[in-house]
Amino acid sequence: MLSWTRESAMTEIKEDNVCRTGEWVPENRLSRSWAKLKRNKAALVGGVLLLAYVLSAFFAPLLFPGNPSAPNLINSLETPTLKEPLGTDELGRSILGRIIYGSRISLLIAVGVVSVGIILGIPLGLVSGYYGGKIDFAIQRVTDTMLAFPGFLLALALVAVLGVGLKNTVISIGISMVPMYIRLVRGCVLSVREEDYVEAARAVGTRDLIILVRHILFWASGCSRPPPNGGRCSVRPGLTCSMHHMWRLFPALPSFWQCSVSTCWVTACAMPWTRDSKYECTPKTAPGNQGLARPLSHPGRRCQGGGWDRF
């Protein structure tokens, strides 16, 4: 039985290395990921969108020379033209230019906030779910406490203590996101830690840290992908600007619409699409459609798979 299992696992390894066209894919994990990524059209589109977004944020001063905040009242509230693809706002400033400049801050905030959330939230969620008992109880009660505070109030208080500025904005929004990550990761770990291969790893004397990182984290990362805060957070500065227009200028609704929707669209669009390719995998249902998921998130699985989690 065991030998048969091994054999079938071996065959699968062989098949895995052959693309549908029959060409050989290198053993190297990175090149294999790239080959898989290339076949996933959705991931490619997402990647291109995200790249365009990042590049335009990076090269904003080249794309839009001059001060994006400088008013130019003669051109106020213009409808979209070739020169101004999204029109101008009530002070005659280019809406596209302002979106692109805004996206620089948004991008920094999004990356920073999600990093803070991940760096603090994932280890706490892992420990809480894996060890259970008193540790879990303590961490979860602190999480309850933090969740009770609306993000708005928490951010206000943190900014009052730390002072204003980009860094403090990132820290305060990031900290208010931490409980959410803790809950998400813990939920997945609770069920993954009961899997046979975790028990097996424990039985052969693997250290907790290694079990947590190699066996649980990579496996749980498939289900506990981070919520799309990237998109949402980065929209926030755009929102304030649009809300301001909203209440003041009803006639400017079309231009406001373009402003907010395109900001949201680009961010929210690009992020999930790339995330798709990172976290989702459909090896059996759609052979060509896996992004980086298999090779990166379950590196050791096939080796264990030969014996333990196949049958």
Add this chain to the structure above:
Amino acid sequence: MHNYLIKRLLSTVPVLIGISLLLFFMLRMLPGDPAQVLAGQMATPQEIENIRHQLGLDRPIYEQYAVYMSHLVRLDLGRSARTQNPVIDEIWARLPNTLLLTVVAITLACLFGIPAGIISAVRPYSWIDYLVTISALFGMSMPVFWLGLMLVVVFAVILQWLPAGGTGSWQHVILPSVTLASFVVAFIARMTRSTMLETLSQDFTTTARSKGLTEKVVIVKHALKNALIPIITVVGLQFGFLLGGAVLTETVFAWPGLGRLLYDSISARDYPMIQGTILIFGLLYIFVNLVVDLIYAFVDPRIRYD
């Protein structure tokens, strides 16, 4: 499990004390003086001093906290500094509205989000999957206040089918709950899709299929059941967020809920009201998280807490 439940219920007390302590000192760190806000711009220093004395703000902070806690153990949340009404009455008047809106929005979101996620996971990269994905992107990226206003324009102003705002009948609930659900439904659909894709590709699904089970049973009993944990987590978290954070939607639809009450109280630095509202949020969160943890154990019997 009973022991665990009792422990969890008992732990409510220290958590609430923790919240009150943190909150009490946090509020006093915020810039802005409640006495100044109440007295107005034209007040003399003497008037401000009088109000500060009335509110007890001239005493040392630990003494203020002791007084507050001694009232709290008698379940007295104090009086609003702004309206002079008992805090508990104002919260009590708005709590049913908030609960109604949240429950309807979350129910709508689950009713549409979970099936949409399942369909797009079962037929990945088909036209229906793309439709769900694009709708989900719309739902996530549209600002709620903008969507709310558009719904008002279409359904209340042009078509005149539904009221534009306020409360009173079941028709009043529709627009705000749809607005709130739009984001949550997108979130749930995406989460369901990605976790279902994961479980559908696992060996136990293949085993279930090869046993000759119908596709429906494979999808619902084997794949969905194993994909539920993160979905439940997200639903629970969103439930909590909506209970406390629907300020924009409540503003657009003139909906008298807790989010708006809290926002106004923070703007006015109405300490007793903020403290009362957040304690209630704390209680609701503790309850929601407890229910979520119990559902975990129900959905996945391997999960034990003892």
